[in-house]
Amino acid sequence: MLVHVNHCLLLWYVCIVWMVLGVRIDTLQDNRIDAVDVRDIVVTSAVFLAWVGLTLWLYRWAARPPSRRSLVRQARQTLTALANGFEPEPTSSAPFGSLMTARGARAAVYPRFVAPGVEFGNLRRDGRPVRTWRYAAVALPAPLPHFVLDSSEARGGDVPRGVERGQRLSLEGDFDRWFRLHVPSEYQTDALFVFTPDLMAALIDDARSWNVELVDDRVVFFAPGDADFSDEDVWRAIEALFARVVPLIAERSARYLDERVASQTPEARVAAMTAAMAKGISPVRLEPRIDPHGRRLHVRRRNAVLSAIGAVGWFLALVFLYVVPGLFAFAGFMSVVDGR
Structure with missing residues (x-):
């Protein structure tokens, strides 16, 4: 989760930097790049490269193997399970x-x-x-x-x-x-x-x-x-x-037998036993079943409209967090590239 949050923040940083530079150079300075713009590009690029380095460290930290204490804990629970037949x-x-x-x-x-x-x-x-x-x-x-x-x-x-x-x-x-x-x-x-x-x-x-x-x-x-x-x-x-x-x-x-099932009523069971005895065979063991009305409680399911709204909201949130800053960062970068 920290890796994803970092990627999002890094993308928004790039968006803000290039949008500010792009607006300043393209609009306020009529496509003219001054010395202060070069300085800001160098400083913000250095910050970006340092951030990328920290991102690589964070990625390696998130992907690190479990600690020795965690491995011991896992081994202890596994051995306990095996010793008890699980x-x-x-x-x-x-x-x-x-x-x-x-x-x-x-x-x-x-x-x-x-x-x-x-x-x-x-x-x-x-x-x-x-x-x-x-x-x-x-x-x-x-x-x-x-x-x-x-x-x-x-x-x-x-x-x-x-x-x-x-x-x-x-x-x-x-x-x-x-x-x-x-x-x-x-x-x-x-x-x-x-x-x-x-x-x-x-x-x-x-x-x-x-x-x-x-x-x-x-x-x-x-x-x-x-x-x-x-x-x-x-x-x-x-x-x-x-x-x-x-x-x-x-x-x-x-x-337990659910007598709402026709074949499990006392009368049906007696009739089945009588018929089996008349034929000289052993009664077939009854397979217990539950009536459909008793198989599940009535549970109100989440409204389909609310589920659809939630899905759309999540999609729009991802667009805002990743797509929007990416597009604006590209637009700002192109404004700077077009400067003289």
Whole structure:
């Protein structure tokens, strides 16, 4: 970022210098170059060359390899992951869909540690503004409706911005002090089946600093900001999620069936078992599914007109920062060249 800011300032410096010289020589002095103009050209050129030298140093500084301390920290987190059965697998794209990754947004994950059905790390989502998250995601035995827990301690990001207020559900006890639960319409009873008192207690004890999203057959814990995975406390926080919170969610997932799906109603299941027994075959295991109304919360998407205005504004800003000074610098330079 510093390199780009420097390039922009350098370009505007050239623009101002040559425009001032061009106006003075071409307009005020009727295309006549005096000794003071030669002096100013020499001085400003010397400043320009010195600035170019500093720019080259800044470029080399920005491209320098990580420091020894940074390398040690990276090695420590990698060795810790390998010792606990996780492989380091950074990626330049979002590994799954969630409110954290946002639809259509580009994302990069580093570091990212992976084991079968499990991953965690730091995710950087591009956009305006750029967002960074620390996260942990675990595959579940079966899908659940789209539930989102907005943590009181983890707020500071944009989750779950746009979720309609009618999807809020209040739970018993003081759970609402720690989390705001969002559920799809008509899935309030299903949420009570999933969020039992023992799971709510585990969430408050071990996950209160995380937002929690149950989406498809995955549970995602995430919070704003990066995590330093060379720190022992970060690993213990991840371990607490995997050891004490995830098993309870997985147990609810394995037992849950969405009876809004016709093939998963009690009557349909009894009929399927009866037909299988009549044919002398074992009943086929039911593949759990979620009704389309429960797969995703209703989230207000950003207005397309506002997105278009933002894109046009960004383009015009780049034109103003780079193209405009370049054109004026060239015009001023040509005015000086035409002088006598």
